[in-house]
């Protein structure tokens with residue numbers, strides 16, 4: 001089960017809750033329009049909140065961690081953009097230990113994960129290149145969607161470059 005962004009009507013992460021994993025607009029759920037006052041944001045997610053529906057000018061704010069509305073944002077949110085991170089898993093089929101990244105990653109700075117990645121969730125809009133060793137040696141493969149290692153790639157990845165990210 002991958003992480004979700006949790007929206008709450010209260011300002012203390014309690015009571016009625018709505019979970020979203022991609023962008024959301026209150027036009028699809030009017031009971032929640034101007035009714036979100038705290039948000040739980042899993043590690044690695046980038047969430048932008050908007051005062052009005054898409055296309056209408058107003059306040060916006062980018063969030064990367066849990067957030068509670070101040071007086072300026074109380075009962076204001078009508079639109080939310082969610083950019084999920086790339087999620088790396090030690091086991092095949094998106095299980096085992098999990099690590100979130102949004103930019104280039106190298107096992108050199110995280111040796112516990114060297115040759116351990118065996119499946120990857122690649123949200124829409126990302127293009128990544130996985131490397132057996134590094135960008136200049138060994139085999140590589142470009143990915144734009146979720147991926148599970150076959151025999152050739154089992155316990156091989158030592159480097160990942162993010163060449164495109166969601167807008």
Ligand SMILES: [Ca+2]
Pocket residue numbers: 033034050051052053075076077078
């Ligand atoms: Ca509003």
Ligand SMILES: [Ca+2]
Pocket residue numbers: 115131132133155156157158
């Ligand atoms: Ca390797």
